[in-house]
Amino acid sequence: DDNMFKSLSKESTITVKGVVRKRDEEDYNDKISTGTIEVLVNELSIICKAKTLPFEIVTSHEVNEEARLKYRFLDLRNPKVHDNIILRSKIISYLRRKMESLGFNEIQTPIISASSPEGARDFVIPSRHYKGKFYALPQAPQIYKQLLMVSGFDRYFQIAPCFRDEDCRSDRTLEFYQLDFEMSFATEEDVYQVGEEVFYDTFKEFSNKSISPRPFKRIPYKEAILKYGTDKPDLRNPLEIIDVSSIFTESSFKPFRGVTVRAIKVDNIGDKSNSWFNEIVDYAKTIEMPGIGYITLMEDGSFKGPIDKFLTDEDRKRLISDANLKVNDVLFFIADRSEKVASTQAGLIRTELGRKLNLIDKNKFEFCIINDFPMYELNDGKYEFGHNPFSMPQGGLDALNSKNPDEILAYQYDFVCNGYEMASGAVRNHDINIMEKAFSIAGYTKEDVKNKFKSLYEAFQFGAPPHAGMAPGIDRMIMLITDEPNLREVQVFPVNVSCIDNLMGSPSELTEEQLRELHLKIR
Numbered sequence: 008d009d010n011m012f013k014s015l016s017k018e019s020t021i022t023v024k025g026v027v028r029k030r031d032e033e034d035y036n037d038k039i040s041t042g043t044i045e046v047l048v049n050e051l052s053i054i055c056k057a058k059t060l061p062f063e064i065v066t067s068h069e070v071n072e073e074a075r076l077k078y079r080f081l082d083l084r085n086p087k088v089h090d091n092i093i094l095r096s097k098i099i100s101y102l103r104r105k106m107e108s109l110g111f112n113e114i115q116t117p118i119i120s121a122s123s124p125e126g127a128r129d130f131v132i133p134s135r136h137y138k139g140k141f142y143a144l145p146q147a148p149q150i151y152k153q154l155l156m157v158s159g160f161d162r163y164f165q166i167a168p169c170f171r172d173e174d175c176r177s178d179r180t181l182e183f184y185q186l187d188f189e190m191s192f193a194t195e196e197d198v199y200q201v202g203e204e205v206f207y208d209t210f211k212e213f214s215n216k217s218i219s220p221r222p223f224k225r226i227p228y229k230e231a232i233l234k235y236g237t238d239k240p241d242l243r244n245p246l247e248i249i250d251v252s253s254i255f256t257e258s259s260f261k262p263f264r265g266v267t268v269r270a271i272k273v274d275n276i277g278d279k280s281n282s283w284f285n286e287i288v289d290y291a292k293t294i295e296m297p298g299i300g301y302i303t304l305m306e307d308g309s310f311k312g313p314i315d316k317f318l319t320d321e322d323r324k325r326l327i328s329d330a331n332l333k334v335n336d337v338l339f340f341i342a343d344r345s346e347k348v349a350s351t352q353a354g355l356i357r358t359e360l361g362r363k364l365n366l367i368d369k370n371k372f373e374f375c376i377i378n379d380f381p382m383y384e385l386n387d388g389k390y391e392f393g394h395n396p397f398s399m400p401q402g403g404l405d406a407l408n409s410k411n412p413d414e415i416l417a418y419q420y421d422f423v424c425n426g427y428e429m430a431s432g433a434v435r436n437h438d439i440n441i442m443e444k445a446f447s448i449a450g451y452t453k454e455d456v457k458n459k460f461k462s463l464y465e466a467f468q469f470g471a472p473p474h475a476g477m478a479p480g481i482d483r484m485i486m487l488i489t490d491e492p493n494l495r496e497v498q499v500f501p502v503n504v505s506c507i508d509n510l511m512g513s514p515s516e517l518t519e520e521q522l523r524e525l526h527l528k529i530r
Contacts, residue, residue: 011051018057018064018084024050072495077509079500091497095485098213099166102186102481105205111164111188116151118144118168128172130181133525144170147478149397150463152189153435156474157466164188166481175504177493178427178483189476195418195434198475199223199376202422202430205479210372214488218372223422227379236269236354238380241426242373244361246271248353251340254325260317262297267346269353270330270338273360277303277311277335287339287359294355300340304332314340358426372424372487380419383412383448392449394419397463398433400445407444422479424487432477439467 015021025048036042061078062070067085075082082088103113122129122143132142145151147169155163167187173179186205190197203221210218224242231238234247251270255263284301291299302312309315310323318326330338341356343349361367382400384393390412398417400406406415418434436442442464446456457464485497495501502508522528 011048014053014056016057017060018081020054020057022052022054023048072503073509076495076501076503079510083499088496091485091489091491092499094213094489095497095499098209098485098488099184099481101209101212102205103166105208106164106186106188109162109201109204111162112160113165114155114160114163115165116145116148116155116167120145120151123150126171130170130172133527135525138526146171147185148187149395150460152187152476153397153437153463153474154466156189156191156435156437157469157471161191162188167478175502175506178486180482180494180498181502181506183494183498184481185478186481187476187478189474191472191474193434193473193475195378195420195475198432198434198477199225199420202376202432202477202479203374206374206422206424206429206484209484210488214372216370216372219374224375226375226377228377228381229379231377232350236350236352236357237426238377238421239423239426239428240354240375240377241358241361241367242375243367243371243425244357245366246273246357246361248341248350248357249330251326251329254322254329255342258317258322260314262300263317263340263342266342266344267349268340268342269349270326270340271353271357271360272330272332273337273339273364274333275335276337276364277305279337283363286363287356290359291352291356294352296341296352299356300342301337302326303337304334306334374422374424374429376420376422378420379416380421381413382415382417382419382445385413389450390448393417395431395433396446396449397435399436400441404438404441404444407441407448412448418475420477422477427483427487428480429483429487430477430479432475434473434475437467437471437473439464442467 025046030045067082119142129143134140165187167185248269252268258264300314302310341353381393383390398419401416422430482494
């Protein structure tokens with residue numbers, strides 16, 4: 008009876024009774040798992056009729072993100088979107104088994120915590136019982152996991168939710184998950200070995216791409232900034248940056264004289280069209296460079312390019328030697344009074360050249376470990392922690408007392424893959440005296456340390472073991488494994504890029520009664 012199908016609409020929930028039978032061979036549909044059978048329906052009941060859909064389910068991932076996230080429960084019916092969440096479940100299950108096999112115990116730490124004076128901006132929770140006081144959501148379980156080490160839990164891990172009131176980007180959102188882990192009586196190398204096994208085995212298990220072999224390449228921070236212009240280098244890109252500042256110390260070319268000059272050599276592209284080079288010049292202007300200089304090595308050993316007329320024969324010899332130039336190679340120059348600006352811009356130009364020249368192998372995961380981060384950096388004449396304030400300084404108390412703060416390195420490290428920071432960690436500072444001195448250089452008094460880090464300060468006076476750890480970002484791991492462009496594609500109910508949850512309607516207003524109960528007034 009065809010009438011029973013007339014009131015049906017797409018995505019309605021129904022039950023049917025009938026005979027399951029094999030299809031005629033010419034009606035087979037190899038695109039679906041049930042393509043060889045059909046049901047001869049005798050009885051049909053509509054459990055829940057669906058109204059007109061806001062978009063087609065099979066193409067939902069091509070619809071604008073606002074609509075997708077507003078109707079996320081429909082978007083998730085799309086197999087492509089659905090499968091990402093199933094894969095996420097499998098990866099998290101795998102990570103748990105992996106950590107347990109390595110002797111780690113899973114321990115949950117509080118979600119309602121205290122506001123932290125360091126790091127990103129907290130999400131805060133007003134207290135109903137204590138007027139004018141606030142709880143906070145943890146940016147990470149940092150202090151709790153260090154306290155667990157003091158408590159005698161030798162190897163801890165947690166699939167930890169982290170909350171940061173930051174602007175959303177493709178690889179950053181308001182809440183995310185870390186594979187948080189910590190080990191007592193551990194060195195930097197101990198943590199590297201666990202991290203390498205976790206990353207290598209997980210990516211091997213869930214991806215068909217090639218993975219850089221273990222041990223991963225170790226690159227000191229200073230070298231990474233020079234060679235790649237970033238502490239998150241994409242090593243799939245073979246281009247490297249060199250420093251040629253000394254060649255131009257007394258150059259007649261004023262823009263290069265006595266400033267930081269970086270150069271990037273690209274093999275055998277001298278015959279590219281003028282329009283190709285003009286596109287690089289235009290890109291340079293978008294990153295606040297006045298333009299970009301470049302020269303090409305010709306057959307006769309001379310250079311072609313507007314900068315050549317400012318070079319001496321000695322300059323030319325040194326450039327050929329320092330950059331290992333061959334005929335038809337092109338050397339791009341990036342210069343700025345600020346070494347930091349020159350490095351950053353050179354890094355961006357390196358990335359753009361890699362993209363335009365199709366140098367990036369998309370079938371590879373290239374891991375590395377960036378270490379030897381500076382303990383401090385100078386901002387407006389004041390020293391601040393360069394990274395995690397709980398890192399142990401290399402050289403301990405002696406280094407803090409005898410070295411210029413600019414020269415002190417931290418036992419701080421990041422795991423990086425294909426241009427993304429995948430994990431951050433450190434050997435922790437567990438000594439009260441070192442802690443007080445390290446914070447004093449950053450402008451904290453002893454009382455500041457006691458008050459702002461009360462729990463750690465107290466705990467470290469009762470026999471704290473040396474400890475170290477790190478926290479791989481689970482969302483970023485899944486994002487790379489699934490080849491998705493942003494974290495929102497691998498989170499089940501994410502907020503949009505403007506940090507708004509259109510599905511739940513948050514952030515939302517509170518009633519006057521709720522505000523009064525929480526001792527709050529909107530101003």
